Amino acid sequence: AQSVTQLDSHVSVSEGTPVLLRCNYSSSYSPSLFWYVQHPNKGLQLLLKYTSAATLVKGINGFEAEFKKSETSFHLTKPSAHMSDAAEYFCVVANTGGFKTIFGAGTRLFVKA
Amino acid sequence: NAGVTQTPKFQVLKTGQSMTLQCAQDMNHEYMSWYRQDPGMGLRLIHYSVGAGITDQGEVPNGYNVSRSTTEDFPLRLLSAAPSQTSVYFCASLDRGSDTQYFGPGTRLTVL
Numbered sequence: 001a002q003s004v005t006q007l008d009s010h011v012s013v014s015e016g017t018p019v020l021l022r023c024n025y026s027s028s029y030s031p032s033l034f035w036y037v038q039h040p041n042k043g044l045q046l047l048l049k050y051t052s053a054a055t056l057v058k059g060i061n062g063f064e065a066e067f068k069k070s071e072t073s074f075h076l077t078k079p080s081a082h083m084s085d086a087a088e089y090f091c092v093v094a095n096t097g098g099f100k101t102i103f104g105a106g107t108r109l110f111v112k113a
Numbered sequence: 114n115a116g117v118t119q120t121p122k123f124q125v126l127k128t129g130q131s132m133t134l135q136c137a138q139d140m141n142h143e144y145m146s147w148y149r150q151d152p153g154m155g156l157r158l159i160h161y162s163v164g165a166g167i168t169d170q171g172e173v174p175n176g177y178n179v180s181r182s183t184t185e186d187f188p189l190r191l192l193s194a195a196p197s198q199t200s201v202y203f204c205a206s207l208d209r210g211s212d213t214q215y216f217g218p219g220t221r222l223t224v225l
Contacts, residue, residue, distance in 0.1 A: 019130045032212055034214075043203065043216045043217060043219055044156075044203065044216040045216075046213050046214070049212060049213065051212050064135070079158070090155055090156065100158065100161065100171070101158060101214070102147070102158075102172075103148075103155035103156040103157065104155050105153055105154055105155045105189075106153075106155050
């Protein structure tokens, strides 16, 4: 069975400061892991994905995530927040092949000027 | 290349009515899925299809039917709408080469 837990429902940062969005997962086999972003009243956009290659994954818009098997974590980071990063972020675990997915509940990121 | 398209964008139904949410993709993806998004719950998988003629249940399939007669289309049917089905519905297709899902813009459904 698979599950994913996003540890914070809301995160608030100031513009120019680092962003950390936390995600823990559970999977009985080697998972594929993703982060998606959803801006208000928009669809979902893929930020980055981990599929058993490099454990540090770089995505779009300066985001990156590190897969830590020992901690079953896949936290999303960005060195410097921008106002345009304000959105909801979803951590996703998928089975091999990527078609049966489990979404986390989401973390809403607020960026203060 | 339109990607994944969904119609309608908004719909209001009365309890007990039926309707079909349409989803189409022009990327020749075999895998397609339907999700519902509710506040504080992320997206939950309703049904998915791994190819024409093949469908399976996801996490929350009750009250929904699907079929897949062509690679392009994957409609979602509500046979007898209930207020609990008020939600935003997203269709997605999967590029197996990159393990990337492409999402449609969503349908906001309200059941009164």
